[in-house]
Amino acid sequence: xxxxxxxxxxALLPAHVVEVGTEPLDRPMRNSxxxxxxxxxxxxxxxxxxxxxxxxxxQLDIPPDVEIFGGDHLxxxxxxxxxxxSEPESANGRLVPRYWDAxxxxxxxxxxxxxxxxxxxxxxxxxxxxLCALPLTLRPFMDTPNSRGLGTQSFKxxxxxxxxxxxxxxxxxxxxxxxxxxxxxxxxxFAVHPGQPEQPYSIRAxxxxxxxGNEVYLLAxxxxxxxxxxxxxxxx
Numbered sequence: 471x472x473x474x475x476x477x478x479x480x481a482l483l484p485a486h487v488v489e490v491g492t493e494p495l496d497r498p499m500r501n502s503x504x505x506x507x508x509x510x511x512x513x514x515x516x517x518x519x520x521x522x523x524x525x526x527x528x529q530l531d532i533p534p535d536v537e538i539f540g541g542d543h544l545x546x547x548x549x550x551x552x553x554x555x556s557e558p559e560s561a562n563g564r565l566v567p568r569y570w571d572a573x574x575x576x577x578x579x580x581x582x583x584x585x586x587x588x589x590x591x592x593x594x595x596x597x598x599x600x601l602c603a604l605p606l607t608l609r610p611f612m613d614t615p616n617s618r619g620l621g622t623q624s625f626k627x628x629x630x631x632x633x634x635x636x637x638x639x640x641x642x643x644x645x646x647x648x649x650x651x652x653x654x655x656x657x658x659x660f661a662v663h664p665g666q667p668e669q670p671y672s673i674r675a676x677x678x679x680x681x682x683g684n685e686v687y688l689l690a691x692x693x694x695x696x697x698x699x700x701x702x703x704x705x706x
Contacts, residue, residue, distance in 0.1 A: 484535040485613035485621070485629025488606055495603035498593035500543065501530045503660060504601035506593035508543055509585075513697065515594065516583035518549035524583055525550045526598040527660055527680055530606055532586075532651070536628040538692045539651050542586045544627075546654075546688075548680050550600055552581035553670045555681050555704045564641045565648075570698035582681075584700040586651075586690055601678065602661040623685070627652045634685045634705040642699055648689035656685040656706055 490503055498506035507515065507526045516524045524547035534540040557574060559566045566572050574580045597603055613621045613629030621630030631637070631650050640648045659677040662669075669678045680686055684704035691699035 483613070483629055484533065484537070485611055486533050486536070486608040486627045487611050487622075488530065488608055488625040488627060490625070491605035491607065493605065495597075495605055498597075499605055501606040501608065503528045503604040503606060504598040505529070505603040506597045507545055508587075508590035508593050509545070510587045510589045510697065513585065513587065513590075516547045516585075518552060518581050519577060519579040520549065520551055520581075522549060522551055524548060524581075525600045525678065527601065527678070528606065530608065530627065532627055533608060533610075535610075536651070538649055539586060539690060542588055543590045544652060544688075545585045545587070546680070547583045547585075548678075549581040550667065550669050550678055552577065553672060553679060553682055554581065555684055556580070556582070556702050558640060558701065560640075564643050564645065565701065567643045568696075569643060569701065570696070582702060583698060584688060584690075584702060585697045586694065586700060587697050588694075600662050600666050602663060604661075621653075623653075623655055625653070625655055625658065629653075631687050632685070633687070638687070638689075638703045638705075640689060640701055640703075642691040642693070642695060644691060644693055644695040644699070646691050646693040646695070648701055649692045650687060651690045651700075652688040654680055654686040654688075657683045
């Protein structure tokens with residue numbers, strides 16, 4: 471019986487680099503920065519605890535070859551008025567119940583919402599007003615881990631996370647171990663329309679950041695216990 475090195479096995483995991491286009495969108499697309507969110511019928515556009523509707527930073531269809539989450543539609547929302555890092559809250563070895571709504575001190579609730587939905591057939595009637603709508607293209611690539619077992623540092627779906635610090639693992643409140651699904655590189659800038667309010671702690675007035683510009687690793691519940699059962703790990 472031939473034994474395989476763990477790094478070799480991980481190299482075979484399907485991965486897709488996410489490329490941001492330059493031509494502004496004038497119609498809904500399922501893979502986009504900003505644009506028209508494709509939400510399940512029962513899902514309203516998320517609002518921050520401050521009462522402001524969250525900005526749609528990006529959305530995409532996860533390719534079928536990505537294990538567990540293939541075919542899901544991923545949407546990442548973040549408040550433009552609150553720009554901070556996420557802090558996990560655990561109890562008895564698991565993230566607290568409904569951790570996607572749990573307090574994020576000093577805030578009473580999170581300032582983001584990440585969704586994995588399966589029945590989002592139609593776009594919202596209006597587009598995200600703050601961010602410039604741009605197309606996203608997903609391209610398969612070989613995300614071969616390096617000697618430390620770390621994947622490529624890029625905007626990608628699937629593959630192996632590049633962990634800027636020690637790997638982080640979490641157990642969902644439902645009991646399932648969260649699984650890595652997507653990565654946003656450190657310092658990624660999202661262009662905004664002229665005249666929009668400046669985001670706190672952002673690098674420039676014409677761009678917004680996710681989670682202070684940290685590298686973001688999205689870990690999701692493989693049991694799909696809730697569309698919002700996704701934890702955004704922040705590292706730099």
